[in-house]
Amino acid sequence: MTGSEEITHWNQTETALTTRFLTGSFVRGVAFINAITDAAEAAGHHPDVDLRYDHVDITLTTHDAGGLTDKDTAMAEEISRIATDQDISADPSQI
Numbered sequence: 001m002t003g004s005e006e007i008t009h010w011n012q013t014e015t016a017l018t019t020r021f022l023t024g025s026f027v028r029g030v031a032f033i034n035a036i037t038d039a040a041e042a043a044g045h046h047p048d049v050d051l052r053y054d055h056v057d058i059t060l061t062t063h064d065a066g067g068l069t070d071k072d073t074a075m076a077e078e079i080s081r082i083a084t085d086q087d088i089s090a091d092p093s094q095i
């Protein structure tokens, strides 16, 4: 796992990266997911997303590989950049 700043806000297990984004509303959660959708489609690599009224939980794993790959790290960095752009903070300790 790279030591890059962007993925400090993610939990890492053997097989996945997970975190909670504190969107504060369902509407902001949908806008956040819409931006993530564009990145995921461009990368051909898609997060598992759990949309709730005040937060969004995201899990990244490479299903084809049955575990973590560089694609997950790259997507986590991209999602964290999108969150920063939208002033959305993350708290991986909540999941």
Ligand SMILES: C[C@H](O)[C@H](O)[C@H]1CNC2=NC(N)=NC(=O)C2=N1
Pocket (backbone or CB within 6 Å): 044, 045, 046, 047, 060, 061, 062, 063, 064, 065
């Ligand atoms: C054909 C297509 O690129 C593959 O099925 C991609 C789609 N998006 C994916 N996303 C994730 N998270 N894991 C995969 O293995 C995966 N495979």
